Amino acid sequence: MLNSVAPEVKSPEGLHADALLAWYDRHRRRLPWRALPGEKPDPYRVWLSEIMLQQTTVKTVGPYFQAFLTRWPTVDAMAESDEEDILKAWAGLGYYSRARNLHACARFVSARLDGRFPDTVEGLRQLPGIGAYTAAAVAAIAFDRRAAVVDGNVERVVTRLEALETPLPQAKPRIAEIVDGMTPADRPGDFAQGMMDLGATICTPKRPACGLCPYLPFCRARREGTQETFPRKAPKARRPLRRGAAFWIVRPDGWVLVRKRPDKGLLGGMTEIPSSVWSEDFDSGTAVNYAPLKAKWRKLPGEVSHGFTHFELAVSVYAADALLSTKAPADCRWVRLDELDGEALPTVMRKIVALARGS
DNA sequence: CACTCGTGGCC
DNA sequence: TGGCCAAGAGT
Numbered sequence: 436m437l438n439s440v441a442p443e444v445k446s447p448e449g450l451h452a453d454a455l456l457a458w459y460d461r462h463r464r465r466l467p468w469r470a471l472p473g474e475k476p477d478p479y480r481v482w483l484s485e486i487m488l489q490q491t492t493v494k495t496v497g498p499y500f501q502a503f504l505t506r507w508p509t510v511d512a513m514a515e516s517d518e519e520d521i522l523k524a525w526a527g528l529g530y531y532s533r534a535r536n537l538h539a540c541a542r543f544v545s546a547r548l549d550g551r552f553p554d555t556v557e558g559l560r561q562l563p564g565i566g567a568y569t570a571a572a573v574a575a576i577a578f579d580r581r582a583a584v585v586d587g588n589v590e591r592v593v594t595r596l597e598a599l600e601t602p603l604p605q606a607k608p609r610i611a612e613i614v615d616g617m618t619p620a621d622r623p624g625d626f627a628q629g630m631m632d633l634g635a636t637i638c639t640p641k642r643p644a645c646g647l648c649p650y651l652p653f654c655r656a657r658r659e660g661t662q663e664t665f666p667r668k669a670p671k672a673r674r675p676l677r678r679g680a681a682f683w684i685v686r687p688d689g690w691v692l693v694r695k696r697p698d699k700g701l702l703g704g705m706t707e708i709p710s711s712v713w714s715e716d717f718d719s720g721t722a723v724n725y726a727p728l729k730a731k732w733r734k735l736p737g738e739v740s741h742g743f744t745h746f747e748l749a750v751s752v753y754a755a756d757a758l759l760s761t762k763a764p765a766d767c768r769w770v771r772l773d774e775l776d777g778e779a780l781p782t783v784m785r786k787i788v789a790l791a792r793g794s
Numbered sequence: 795c796a797c798t799c800g801t802g803g804c805c
Numbered sequence: 806t807g808g809c810c811a812a813g814a815g816t
Contacts, residue, residue: 488812495802495811529800532815566814586812604795631812640810641805671808672797701799742807744799782801 451596451653452619452626458649459629464636466493467500469628476624478552478577479510485569485576486537490530493635499528510552513538514545522704522779531705531781535698536564554578567611576624583615584627588634593617594666595638598655602667638662676747679713680722681739681784683754683791684730686761690769692727693778701743706779708787709767713748723753727764730755735794741783748783752790 468484470476487496507513518538525534540562553559559570571582637644656662684692694709711725732753739750
C-alpha cells in the first residue's frame with residue numbers, strides 16, 4: 436500500500452518551498468502574461484514577457500506586451516514581420532538589442548524548430564537574447580522543468596535568508612547553488628514565480644514587509660535585524676557627463692531628415708535625429724562639423740538632458756532649413772513630421788524632437 | 795570579469 | 806535632486 440510508505444523527510448529547503456508555494460497560492464499577482472491556476476501556459480507569451488521584463492518593470496512592460504501580443508499573436512506571426520516593425524513597436528522600452536534578438540529568436544524558432552520553443556534549459560539557452568535567467572525561467576514557467584531561476588528579486592530574497600556577506604556579482608554562483616537546492620521537483624514554475632512575487636511585493640529593497648513573509652521563521656538577516664542591508668553590492672562607478680549635438684533639418688514641405696543608427700552599439704538599429712558623437716570632451720565650437728549636410732545652422736535655446744545607464748547626456752540642438760530638392764545623405768531619409776511618432780525613435784530622440792518642434 | 799546597454803519611477 | 810532600482814544579455 437502506498438499509504439504504508441514512510442512520509443518523505445523534508446529538508447529545510449523543502450520546507451522553504453512548501454511555505455513559499457502556500458503563500459503564492461494565496462497572493463500570486465495576476466499578470467497579463469501569466470496563466471491562471473490550472474491553465475496551460477503559452478511558451479510564446481512566457482518568452483515574450485521574459486524578454487520584455489529584463490531590467491524593466493512590470494508596469495512599463497504591460498502596454499508593450501499587450502500591443503505585441505495583439506499584433507503578433509504567435510511566434511510564427513512575429514517571424515514573418517520585418518525587424519524594422521519590431522524596433523518601431525519596441526521604441527521607448529529601452530535596451531534595443533533585446534528587440535533585435537527577439538526578432539532573430541522568433542525567426543529561428545519558427546523556421547528551424549517548427550514554431551515550438553525548446554522545452555529544456557540547454558535548448559533555450561542557445562537562442563539569441565536568452566541567457567541563464569531567461570532559459571531557466573521559460574523552462575520552469577512554460578514547461579514545468581525544475582530549473583534554478585535567479586533574477587534580482589531572488590538574489591535579494593536569498594542573500595537575506597542566508598545573510599550572505601559576499602557582494603554581488605561575486606555571490607551569483609553561490610546564490611544559484613542555494614536556489615537550486617530550494618527548488619522543488621513539483622511545481623518548479625510556481626516556485627520561481629512565487630520567489631519573484633515575494634521579492635517584488637514583500638522582500639522589497641527598502642522597508643521589506645517581513646511580518647507578512649512566509650520565510651520569516653527561516654530568515655537569518657531578519658533575525659539579526661539587518662535585512663535592509665542585503666544584498667551586499669560592489670560600489671558603482673559614477674556616471675560622467677557626455678555632450679553632443681543633434682541636427683533638425685526641415686524641408687519647406689515639412690519633411691525632416693532622420694538617420695538609421697548602426698546596428699551595433701548604443702541605440703543600435705534605431706532611428707535618430709542626425710547627431711554628433713557624444714563625448715566628455717565634446718567641443719561645441721566645432722559641433723556643426725558633425726552635421727549631415729551643409730546649411731546655415733542656428734542653435735536652438737535650451738538643451739536636452741537624458742540619463743543612460745553609464746553616462747549622463749546633454750545635447751544641443753541645431754536647426755536649419757533645407758531646399759525641397761535636397762537629397763538625403765547616406766543612411767538618411769526624409770520623413771513627414773506627422774509620421775515621426777511611428778518611427779523607431781528612442782526616448783532621447785523624442786526629447787530632441789520635442790525641443791525642436793517647440794522652438 | 796568588467797563593461798556596455800534605456801528608461802521611468804521612487805524617495 | 807540624484808542615486809537606486811527593475812523578471813539580464815552579450816562581449
